[in-house]
Amino acid sequence: MSKFLEIFKQRGFFHQCTDEVALGELGNITAYIGFDCTADSLHVGSLMQIMVLRLLKQTGNKPIILLGGATTKVGDPSGKDESRPVITEAEIQRNKQGIKKVFDKFGLGDCLFVDNSEWLDNISYLEFLSKYGKLISVNNMIAKDSVKQRLERQAHLSFLEFNYMIFQAYDFVELNRKYNCNTQIGGSDQWGNITAGIELGRKLGSDKNLFGLTTPLITTSSGAKMGKTADGAIWLDAEKLSPYDYYQFWRNTEDADVIRFLKFFTELPIEKIAELEKLQGQEINEAKKILAYEATKLCHGEPAAEAAQDAAITAFEQGGTEGLPEVEIAETELPAFALFKEAGLAESGGEARRLIKGGGAKIDDAKVEDENQVIKLNDGMKLSSGKKKHIIVRLK
Numbered sequence: 001m002s003k004f005l006e007i008f009k010q011r012g013f014f015h016q017c018t019d020e021v022a023l024g025e026l027g028n029i030t031a032y033i034g035f036d037c038t039a040d041s042l043h044v045g046s047l048m049q050i051m052v053l054r055l056l057k058q059t060g061n062k063p064i065i066l067l068g069g070a071t072t073k074v075g076d077p078s079g080k081d082e083s084r085p086v087i088t089e090a091e092i093q094r095n096k097q098g099i100k101k102v103f104d105k106f107g108l109g110d111c112l113f114v115d116n117s118e119w120l121d122n123i124s125y126l127e128f129l130s131k132y133g134k135l136i137s138v139n140n141m142i143a144k145d146s147v148k149q150r151l152e153r154q155a156h157l158s159f160l161e162f163n164y165m166i167f168q169a170y171d172f173v174e175l176n177r178k179y180n181c182n183t184q185i186g187g188s189d190q191w192g193n194i195t196a197g198i199e200l201g202r203k204l205g206s207d208k209n210l211f212g213l214t215t216p217l218i219t220t221s222s223g224a225k226m227g228k229t230a231d232g233a234i235w236l237d238a239e240k241l242s243p244y245d246y247y248q249f250w251r252n253t254e255d256a257d258v259i260r261f262l263k264f265f266t267e268l269p270i271e272k273i274a275e276l277e278k279l280q281g282q283e284i285n286e287a288k289k290i291l292a293y294e295a296t297k298l299c300h301g302e303p304a305a306e307a308a309q310d311a312a313i314t315a316f317e318q319g320g321t322e323g324l325p326e327v328e329i330a331e332t333e334l335p336a337f338a339l340f341k342e343a344g345l346a347e348s349g350g351e352a353r354r355l356i357k358g359g360g361a362k363i364d365d366a367k368v369e370d371e372n373q374v375i376k377l378n379d380g381m382k383l384s385s386g387k388k389k390h391i392i393v394r395l396k
Contacts, residue, residue, distance in 0.1 A: 004029060004059040008213075010270055011263045013052055015188045018198060018212040023183065026209070031056055031183035032064035032114075032175050034168070036072040038087065040098030041237035044249070045226055048215050048264055050106050050236075052185055057111065064181055065103060066171060067096050069117035074164045102236050105299065112179065119174045120167060128170075135203040136166055136196070145192050165193050172197030173204060183211040190214060218264070221256035232347075236299055242325045243300040247308035250292035252388060258287045266294035321382050321392055329377060330396040336361070337371040343393065345385040360386045 001024040008014055017023055033049045035042065042050070056063040072092050087095075096115070103109055141147055147165070150157045172194075175181035184194045194212035201210045218226035234249050235241040253261055262273045268290070276287040289309070297305035311323025327343045334342060337352040340361055346352035355361045356371040362384040363375065379395045 002026065002029070002059070004056060004061055007055060007059065008052070011055075012260060013048065013055075013215050013264070015214045015216040016191060016212075017214075018195065019209070022209060023211045023213065026182070026211075029056065029061040029183050030064065030179060030181045031061065031185050031213070032066050032172075032181050033185050034066040034068055034071075034116075034171065035099060036068040037092045037095035037099060038072060040095045041235050041240055042099055042102045043236060044234040045218075047236065048218060049185070049187070050103070050108070051265060051267075052215065053103075053108055053111065054106060054267075057108070062112070063108070064112045064114060064175060064179060065108065066175065067099065067113060067115045069093075069096065069115040070120035071116055071164060071167050071171075074160055074167060098237070105236070105301075114175065114179070116167070116171050116174075120170070132166065132170060132200065135200060136169070140199075141165055141196070145189070147192070165196050168193040169197040169200040172210065173201050173206075176201055176206060176208065176210060180208070182208055183213060185213045185215070188214045188217050221254050238300055238304070243296055243304040244308045244311050244323070244325050246299060247292045247296045247305065247312060248388060250295045251288055251312060253288055253291060255284050258284060258291055262287070262291050262294075266291060266298065268294055315390055321380070321390075324382070324390050324392050326392045326394050328394045328396050332377050332395065333374055334377065335371070336363075336368050336373045336375050339375050339377070340383060340385065343383050343391050345383060345389060345391060355385060 005014075005020070005024045023029070033053060035046065035049075053063045053065065069092055072087055072095075100109070100113065103111065103113075141162070142151070147157065147162065168190075172181070172184050184197060186194055191212070191214050194214065198210045198212055220226065233241075234246065236246075238246075250261070250265075259273060259277045262268055262276065263270070276290065279287050292312075293305050293309050296308055300308075307323055314322050315324055329339075329342055331342075336356055337346075337349055340346050340352040340355060341349050345361075346355055352361075353371045356368050359367060361368040362382075364382050365384070377393055377395060379393065381393045382390055383393060384390045
């Protein structure tokens with residue numbers, strides 16, 4: 001078994017492989033992972049794939065990052081109940097640049113980046129159908145989970161989205177032809193799209209072995225989808241989510257998920273994680289702190305991780321405010337509900353009112369009783385939403 005596949009399985013990344021034995025004996029792997037350009041950054045939902053790309057690089061293999069400049073216009077139906085909103089070409093180009101910055105932060109900026117618009121934008125529909133459409137079975141497409149589940153839910157599936165599988169299959173063929181790419185890696189919901197690419201490659205007479213490898217879809221032990229919370233997406237961009245809030249996301253991991261997430265989202269040695277697995281009760285909090293620090297260090301760098309850790313200790317263990325996130329507010333007086341909305345601790349006035357009525361809103365550790373109370377703002381005052389979200393007000 002190759003070093004890559006050994007560590008891949010050891011850390012729990014393995015879900016399914018088209019031919020595990022042959023892939024393990026292959027030697028050097030040239031593998032790609034695709035990312036559509038639907039936003040100007042990536043969030044934690046893409047983090048496992050980023051960790052896999054890092055592992056490929058660390059074990060001497062060749063990772064290819066495919067940016068879906070073309071397929072972003074189509075929309076992958078896998079695991080979704082509704083169509084993706086249409087994105088303009090200008091938005092796609094802007095999003096591509098933002099996504100590349102994320103990869104650069106994770107030490108992947110020197111990988112080979114390829115955009116599938118390079119081949120998909122310039123091929124006519126009739127040419128594509130005549131060359132490849134005859135090789136793809138609609139019966140097989142309907143049987144794939146990405147399509148089958150959508151139909152079973154009786155959710156709308158446009159003909160545009162139905163074609164996504166064909167385009168992704170063709171991506172694999174092109175990458176194999178241009179760059180000798182032999183492996184496609186993705187989440188388990190991509191299995192049907194991946195195997196369609198292997199089938200298409202074989203029908204086109206590829207003399208190379210093509211492989212598909214998938215990772216598990218990650219949910220928390222309570223069933224929540226990885227990457228998003230009630231407060232929004234957990235972005236991998238400091239401008240969209242502060243390093244402190246990123247640290248706190250990991251610090252608040254459920255007890256049952258800590259060891260699993262240490263394997264997935266840090267590069268701590270397995271032996272060290274095995275030691276942390278022995279912790280019980282309140283001791284598990286120490287493992288959570290290590291998870292938060294290591295995950296933040298990978299994403300934002302060691303200085304930012306140390307600052308976030310120090311701020312958390314100051315806020316939660318010493319009662320101080322140094323290092324907490326800050327927000328600038330121009331007004332000097334605001335109703336309490338408007339203040340919490342303006343500070344970003346609630347997305348709407350209604351949500352802010354509910355926060356206050358539920359007793360979760362505090363100003364300088366004093367509970368706010370009246371949602372309409374006019375608050376005179378002071379520079380440096382601390383606003384709190386529950387026990388774990390705090391922000392410091394700075395007057396403009």
